Amino acid sequence: MYIYFTFITFILGLVLASFLNALLYRIDNGYKYPDIFIKGSHCEKCGKLLKTYELIPVLSYFIFKGKCSVCGYRVPLYYPVSEFFLGIGLASIYYYSLSPILYFVLISLFIFSYFDRIYKGVPRILVNVFLGILGMYFVMVTLLTDTVPKNAILISLGIILFIFLLTKILKKPFGFGDILVLVGLGLVLNTPLYILYIYIFIFFSTGYALLRILLKKATLKSAIPLLPFIYISFSILLLIGEYLIENWKILDIFIHLNT
Ligand SMILES: [Zn+2]
Incomplete structure (x- = not known):
């Protein structure tokens, strides 16, 4: 039964992601109410106009090989990938009974990711609201449980410094929104999870950058939007984070250093 509900959550996640991607696209492209909601997907x-069987999240993309059946337009791979990871992330939060704040965090990252991919940046107002809510959550948890999550703030400061130095050395501007969101995540994760999260994030973002350079689709100077990786890494962390912490002893070094 539990697995059954986890699966339902996964499917609902895919549907929600698909809906959000369409909604963001429409808002972004100046659709007016009520077209935003009632116009058929096209x-x-x-x-x-897309038929019902062409609207199944993720699956339709692979059945139709990511192409429009009329004009052959290539649907960006970003859509099915981002939708898949919202399903995975939401199902993981449900399955492991993680803090409900993580539903909010994951969906926010999904939305930021959409903007960052297109504009290489996220509307600052959204980031501010996100940080405000996480800040309130952090204070409430601290007050209610009478424990200050160890080193969360210290790690956050370390990361700001690291990215700042990297920006200075490489003379490559990282979107400031990326940094703020990364720091904000330090408020909802404990220290080992946060360290692991940074590892996963660096692994996927540099891996992707290297792959693009190898395939000659990018050079060392090309910038990649980081929020899609911040988002996908977070979903992966929710799925395997606890498992890796228990089985991957290298993190114990950090934990022992901290206690
Ligand atoms: Zn078309």
């Missing part, structure tokens, strides 16, 4: 290029 191809971004030729406007062909």
